[in-house]
Amino acid sequence: MTRLEKLKLYQDEPSIEAKLSGLKEDVARTLELAKKYGATAAEAAGSIGHSLSVSVRLGNLEKVEWAVVKGITVTVYFGNRKGSASSTDRSVSHLSEMVGAACAIAKQTEPDPYAGLAEKTLLAWQYPDLDLYHPWRVAPDQAITLAKECEAVGMEWDSRIRNGEGAHLTSEEGGSVYGNSHGFVGGYPTSRHSLQCVLVAEDKGEMKRDYDYAIARDHEDLPSPQYVGIEAAKRAVLRLGARRIKTVRAPVIFSPECAGSLFGHFFGAIAGTAIYRKSSFLFDHLGKTLFPERLTIREQPHLKKELGSAPFDAEGVVTSEKDWIREGALVDYVLESYTARKLGRQTTGNAGGVFNVRVSTDPLDKAALLKAMGKGLLVTELMGPGVNKVTGDYSRGAVGFWVEDGLIAYPVEEITIAGNLKEMYKNIVWIANDVDTRSNIHTGSVMIEGMILGGII
Amino acid sequence: MMNVSTNLTLAEKTLLHPAELSHQNIECLLGKLVRRTIHEADFYFQAKQVESWLLEEGIVKEAEYHVDCGVGVRAVSGEKTGFAYSNDIFLPALEQAVCVAGSIAQSGHGKSAVLVETGSIGRSLYPSINPVTSWESLQKAAYLKKLDGLARQTDPRVEQVIVSLAASHEVILIAGRDGVFVADVRPLVRLNVSVIVRDASGRREAGSSGCGARSSYGDLLSEEKGTGCVKEAIRLALTNLEAIPAPAGTFPVVLGPGWPGVLLHEAVGHGLEGDFNRKKSSVFSGRIGEKVASSLCTVVDDGTLPGRRGSLNCDDEGTPTECTVLIEKGVLRGYLQDKQNARLMGMRSTGNGRRESYAYPPLPRMTNTYLLAGADHPDEIIQSVKYGIYAVNFGGGEVDITSGKFVFSANEAYLIEEGKVTAPIKGATLIGNGPEVLKAVSMVGNDLALDPGVGSCGKDGQTVPVGVGQPTVKVDALTVGGTNLR
Numbered sequence: 001m002t003r004l005e006k007l008k009l010y011q012d013e014p015s016i017e018a019k020l021s022g023l024k025e026d027v028a029r030t031l032e033l034a035k036k037y038g039a040t041a042a043e044a045a046g047s048i049g050h051s052l053s054v055s056v057r058l059g060n061l062e063k064v065e066w067a068v069v070k071g072i073t074v075t076v077y078f079g080n081r082k083g084s085a086s087s088t089d090r091s092v093s094h095l096s097e098m099v100g101a102a103c104a105i106a107k108q109t110e111p112d113p114y115a116g117l118a119e120k121t122l123l124a125w126q127y128p129d130l131d132l133y134h135p136w137r138v139a140p141d142q143a144i145t146l147a148k149e150c151e152a153v154g155m156e157w158d159s160r161i162r163n164g165e166g167a168h169l170t171s172e173e174g175g176s177v178y179g180n181s182h183g184f185v186g187g188y189p190t191s192r193h194s195l196q197c198v199l200v201a202e203d204k205g206e207m208k209r210d211y212d213y214a215i216a217r218d219h220e221d222l223p224s225p226q227y228v229g230i231e232a233a234k235r236a237v238l239r240l241g242a243r244r245i246k247t248v249r250a251p252v253i254f255s256p257e258c259a260g261s262l263f264g265h266f267f268g269a270i271a272g273t274a275i276y277r278k279s280s281f282l283f284d285h286l287g288k289t290l291f292p293e294r295l296t297i298r299e300q301p302h303l304k305k306e307l308g309s310a311p312f313d314a315e316g317v318v319t320s321e322k323d324w325i326r327e328g329a330l331v332d333y334v335l336e337s338y339t340a341r342k343l344g345r346q347t348t349g350n351a352g353g354v355f356n357v358r359v360s361t362d363p364l365d366k367a368a369l370l371k372a373m374g375k376g377l378l379v380t381e382l383m384g385p386g387v388n389k390v391t392g393d394y395s396r397g398a399v400g401f402w403v404e405d406g407l408i409a410y411p412v413e414e415i416t417i418a419g420n421l422k423e424m425y426k427n428i429v430w431i432a433n434d435v436d437t438r439s440n441i442h443t444g445s446v447m448i449e450g451m452i453l454g455g456i457i
Numbered sequence: 458m459m460n461v462s463t464n465l466t467l468a469e470k471t472l473l474h475p476a477e478l479s480h481q482n483i484e485c486l487l488g489k490l491v492r493r494t495i496h497e498a499d500f501y502f503q504a505k506q507v508e509s510w511l512l513e514e515g516i517v518k519e520a521e522y523h524v525d526c527g528v529g530v531r532a533v534s535g536e537k538t539g540f541a542y543s544n545d546i547f548l549p550a551l552e553q554a555v556c557v558a559g560s561i562a563q564s565g566h567g568k569s570a571v572l573v574e575t576g577s578i579g580r581s582l583y584p585s586i587n588p589v590t591s592w593e594s595l596q597k598a599a600y601l602k603k604l605d606g607l608a609r610q611t612d613p614r615v616e617q618v619i620v621s622l623a624a625s626h627e628v629i630l631i632a633g634r635d636g637v638f639v640a641d642v643r644p645l646v647r648l649n650v651s652v653i654v655r656d657a658s659g660r661r662e663a664g665s666s667g668c669g670a671r672s673s674y675g676d677l678l679s680e681e682k683g684t685g686c687v688k689e690a691i692r693l694a695l696t697n698l699e700a701i702p703a704p705a706g707t708f709p710v711v712l713g714p715g716w717p718g719v720l721l722h723e724a725v726g727h728g729l730e731g732d733f734n735r736k737k738s739s740v741f742s743g744r745i746g747e748k749v750a751s752s753l754c755t756v757v758d759d760g761t762l763p764g765r766r767g768s769l770n771c772d773d774e775g776t777p778t779e780c781t782v783l784i785e786k787g788v789l790r791g792y793l794q795d796k797q798n799a800r801l802m803g804m805r806s807t808g809n810g811r812r813e814s815y816a817y818p819p820l821p822r823m824t825n826t827y828l829l830a831g832a833d834h835p836d837e838i839i840q841s842v843k844y845g846i847y848a849v850n851f852g853g854g855e856v857d858i859t860s861g862k863f864v865f866s867a868n869e870a871y872l873i874e875e876g877k878v879t880a881p882i883k884g885a886t887l888i889g890n891g892p893e894v895l896k897a898v899s900m901v902g903n904d905l906a907l908d909p910g911v912g913s914c915g916k917d918g919q920t921v922p923v924g925v926g927q928p929t930v931k932v933d934a935l936t937v938g939g940t941n942l943r
Contacts, residue, residue, distance in 0.1 A: 004560045066541040066557040084521040088544040101522045108594040110516040209859035247706040279653050383855045384864035386886040390663045395886040395938035397864035414862050416886050416938025454705040454938045
């Protein structure tokens with residue numbers, strides 16, 4: 001018998017609620033210290049959490065990992081000068097040292113007329129419970145059993161699956177608190193549970209690796225371990241026999257797990273910082289049509305249980321539902337109070353980024369989309385950085401499938417796809433309804449015309 | 458330079474004394490992990506200070522100071538690892554971590570562990586200093602301002618200048634059940650200059666350049682170093698203002714010296730890490746002794762270069778770093794190993810067990826990976842190409858170690874036409890196959906250079922500082938992800 005069965009992880013840990021109230025006190029104490037040290041304004045954020053993670057490989061336990069973490073960060077303002085410090089030690093003496101360090105820095109930075117807290121009236125003085133906390137507290141041996149089931153089903157799926165990097169289950173819960181010298185203190189608990197399986201298919205001396213994963217706030221919402229294992233196996237096997245293709249201009253379908261990055265680049269390009277630095281290919285494009293007219297990109301930060309949901313942003317400002325793209329045109333930049341002041345606009349409540357984005361879809365499924373494309377490339381994995389944020393020039397490595405007559409013909413690898421993001425956004429033809437909801441940006445498969453594929457010759 | 462026993466004293470004072478932890482406490486806790494079925498077990502105590510300063514729009518706008526302290530506890534039994542960490546260094550947290558880590562092995566009775574002060578690694582590749590305090594704040598702010606002024610004077614097309622300085626100071630203490638009791642004090646500093654330039658037509662481009670080392674601010678940042686970074690960032694941005702679309706397809710590619718060594722890091726480095734080879738999921742698994750590159754290629758991983766960003770006195774398991782030959786005249790010679798993977802493969806650790814921090818278990822990782830110089834003159838290499846690409850700067854890369862496919866993204870490249878470097882081309886991703894690409898190396902220059910000290914490598918969610926290097930290299934065929942169909 002191993003000691004695993006005897007392991008009691010959670011019983012010695014205070015509840016997240018108790019830890020959060022302790023964290024709120026620390027945030028309040030930090031703000032008081034800042035005031036005591038002469039700061040004219042201050043903000044502080046803290047986080048706490050614990051996580052269990054297990055890995056199995058080829059039917060055997062590979063790793064058990066347990067983590068208990070916490071951290072706190074402070075920004076102080078002396079008029080328009082600012083300084084920041086953070087620490088993983090929340091003892092009173094360290095909080096005092098941390099605030100002292102931030103104040104010392106603020107004396108060396110220069111006045112920035114736009115620096116400061118968000119406006120008091122915009123803060124989330126009341127905020128909804130978004131149902132983001134669903135503790136699981138799975139016992140280590142149960143977690144191992146689930147991961148083993150996941151991998152075993154995947155390994156048995158096809159005789160060509162003979163190896164893998166295993167199945168990994170992670171269950172984490174935690175919470176964060178934000179407070180500032182306007183008197184605001186807000187915080188809430190969250191949880192996240194995920195299962196991942198990485199398998200290797202082998203045939204005729206060739207090896208191909210692929211994976212699948214599932215993630216949810218509530219473990220009840222995860223698909224079965226078997227489903228994840230089988231998907232990983234299917235994906236790895238489908239890659240066998242991949243070929244290169246000739247260099248050609250062709251339409252490309254980005255599968256949903258790849259298409260999210262296209263819109264990630266879009267949000268990077270309309271972020272306030274990139275705009276005021278003029279380091280964005282979408283600088284000066286407010287109100288302009290960037291996408292086909294029927295395309296809408298909508299942010300919904302208050303969806304219950306969603307992975308990207310948040311009641312307020314990283315500076316306590318209320319988050320709200322809004323369109324970023326309406327009828328293909330850019331509605332606003334992604335702003336926090338600093339970048340908003342720089343650009344003479346109002347914050348959009350997006351300090352820390354966007355929260356749950358949904359890209360509109362067309363009424364067709366993946367099969368119909370492949371049919372609509374006829375001949376071209378379906379991309380299932382992108383490799384490398386390859387995006388110039390200033391010019392929008394795009395060039396990345398790709399893995400996927402060649403499509404002929406609307407059907408998958410054979411797997412493809414070791415090719416590049418290139419274009420310019422501005423052109424690519426305009427050249428979106430269809431977005432299928434096979435939406436992937438596992439990340440912050442929800443999109444279906446995206447078909448783009450006229451990309452350049454680099455291959456042999 | 459301070460001597461090594463001073464490092465140990467400092468580490469004990471920083472990490473153990475505040476928590477009132479004694480040698481006996483640690484020996485007693487480690488003793489719980491001394492069982493027949495446990496092969497490796499260690500505590501990794503770490504205290505880290507990090508600071509960063511940012512100048513933007515001509516003003517020193519932001520600075521941050523971060524302190525992180527914690528302990529990671531690990532037990533390894535066969536292929537199994539039990540790992541726990543906490544950013545509280547105190548006895549109850551350690552006791553819980555020991556229970557978790559030890560849970561992966563069969564029950565058994567603990568014996569006592571005896572720590573041996575193997576503190577004398579016998580080398581100081583970098584000074585035992587705290588770079589964060591090596592300059593006064595005023596001096597840091599003044600340095601940033603000076604570089605900003607220089608950038609704005611250099612060319613009227615410079616529209617935006619962002620300069621950042623960063624330093625970290627790490628004190629680590631490793632206590633292993635094999636008796637290892639070793640400390641290291643690791644400084645790291647870095648400068649980065651980014652500019653945006655705009656020409657009369659309104660076209661904009663970015664350029665950046667940086668440098669870094671395990672040293673104090675003063676030792677890295679001579680006047681010429683800072684000036685050099687500013688000029689290089691502007692040169693790169695202005696070059697790209699003129700860039701024409703890159704061709705698409707497969708061509709001969711000449712890679713410049715230094716940073717383009719990211720080729721080796723992606724194409725072969727990752728694929729030779731022990732964990733992937735032990736699991737047989739690397740395209741290089743089981744191929745030691747085979748020819749995997751042209752005879753012109755000898756590739757090493759060297760963690761012992763003084764002051765380099767990727768260098769370490771000892772790895773994060775307390776093993777002294779080495780210069781490991783990976784490929785010798787085209788033949789695969791060895792893998793990069795940590796203790797666990799070395800044991801499971803019947804090899805020995807090469808001092809490549811690294812971790813981002815106490816919050817992660819060690820993995821086999823690269824240090825400074827480079828290709829040794831050959832005999833060809835760089836000019837002759839260019840002259841040998843009728844039509845191809847000359848790529849001299851890269852943004853980064855990625856590899857699938859199972860299929861061997863890798864990419865790296867050029868951000869400064871030129872066409873070669875009739876043996877001459879001609880027009881600059883826009884950034885493009887290059888893609889190849891690890892075991893094939895080095896076979897296609899047909900010329901190796903005599904101009905070996907290492908990168909300026911800015912590399913970071915990610916694996917399993919862990920980022921560690923690394924170095925790369927190479928001389929000018931000609932690869933007969935690589936696929937270029939341009940937009941121009943010839």
